[in-house]
Amino acid sequence: MGMVPDMAARLRRHLPVAPVHGWLASLRQRQDWPQAPRARLREAAKYLARALCLPLLHTRYLRFVQSEPRMRACRRRDPRLLERHLHRFVNDGWRRRDRLRALLAHYRFALAKLPAPLFDAIYVEGGVPLGLLALKDGSELVLSLRPSIDKGCEGELGIQLEEIGGRTLYRIVFTVIDDGRALAVGCLQGPGGDDAREVVRELTRQMHGLRPKQLMLSLACAFARHAGIGRVLGIANRAHPLSRRRAGSFQADYDAFWTEQHGVAEAGGDWFALPLDAPRKSEAEVPSQHRAAFRRREALRVAAERILTDALGRAAPHADSAPQLAPRGAAPLMPFLPQEPAWIP
Incomplete structure (x- = not known):
């Protein structure tokens, strides 16, 4: 004692x-x-x-x-x-002082760059819905910003795609490191449960063929571009803080996805450097019979990015006074209070 x-x-x-x-x-x-x-x-x-x-x-x-x-x-x-x-945090190869530098960099960035009401809504109130994303069948998903989960080790800020009922479908979690010059993605996770594959398949169909993982990475890159962050890094399998602790159950293959997204391994294989603007096909490269679906996919991606960047560029409501989710058919943006942008990079 x-x-x-x-x-x-x-x-x-x-x-x-x-x-x-x-x-x-x-x-x-x-x-x-x-x-x-x-x-x-x-x-x-x-x-x-x-x-x-x-x-x-x-x-x-x-x-x-x-x-x-x-x-x-x-x-x-x-x-x-x-x-x-x-404790283990973002990169399993980091020492304690590396983790501390990353934490300081992230919160100094957040305090300096995020509108104060948005910072409070995320980190003091526990998260904030930003807007509604309309799907193919007329249903809607909620785009939210959330802080690190309880005892989280994968990053300090999460962008989440949620059902209106509250179930999280996808989330990407990152930390702004290197004195605000890099965004480090430590988690890209889809739905859990026995029906996870079917949920992903149906969600992809409702998003006109846009893969949810690609949308989440696009949102992280949009955050970085809007903030003036010059680099986006994805954690490699070998350096993920949970890869050794859950060796038998850790199933995410980050390396394969980062490579597919034109990422390049660096820092001894602990990170993949990802393009700020993911290479995309132009409409001319798409067969004519698929161009309508291509345009709808791109429109959905652009709408999601706009919901995020509009929230970053103006004050967000306090959680207690946040507007209720709009009914189906409403505009994808939530009615933030009309103010001058608090963050203009």
């Missing part, structure tokens, strides 16, 4: 008094830890032991979180934010 006091004594030997207080404060309000006292004590001891491996950098990170009101609000919603860099 003396583990945490022992850790506190070690902290005082390694750090000045003020940082010690910051570290001890990071033990409070940890809803992500078990409620049982002994289990909480074990989690606290493990957290402090890991953090002591990079005491100065961790201290600076805690100061960053505490000094920014929006980051303090993020921390209240997601206490795991304080120690994401102490």
Whole structure:
């Protein structure tokens, strides 16, 4: 039972008094830890032991979180934010300091570039629907921005395609790294369950033959272009943080998809550099009998990208005052409050 006091004594030997207080404060309000006292004590001891491996950098990170009101609000919603860099995160080959740099880069980018109400809706309220995407049969899907999932290790911002009832069909998760110069995709995931293949097949049909995975990557690239981010990277199979832990059940073949999307392996094979604008056929290259479907596919992709970039370029509503989803047949964009764009790259 003396583990945490022992850790506190070690902290005082390694750090000045003020940082010690910051570290001890990071033990409070940890809803992500078990409620049982002994289990909480074990989690606290493990957290402090890991953090002591990079005491100065961790201290600076805690100061960053505490000094920014929006980051303090993020921390209240997601206490795991304080120690994401102490666990596997995005790239299995990263050291703790690499993970910490990535986290700092992402949140500095988000604070500087995202409209403040949109940042709050994502990271404080837990996500925001951006608009409705009309499908072939007249039904609609919701395009949303979501924060990292509970104890997530694949990235800090997710673009999701959801059914109006709430089921997530597809999501792409990424982190803005390298001081805002690169967007690193750590997850591209489709539906789960026994009917997953049938759901994907039907969704592709309803999207006029546009593969959902391609749409999600297009959205991530649209985000990067809109933000002035010059590079898009896709995580390789070998470097995915879950590939070794779930060796028997990890089924995603990222390498094959990135290669299909004209990605080029780099950084020793840990990443694939992807084109900001994916090569696409022109209408002239499509057989005449398929051109109508081609135009509908492109129109759907463009509509989805516009929903995303319009949201990034103007203030989003607070979650409590967000408009209700429009009925079928409504315009694909949700009625954001008319304001001047808060983010003009």
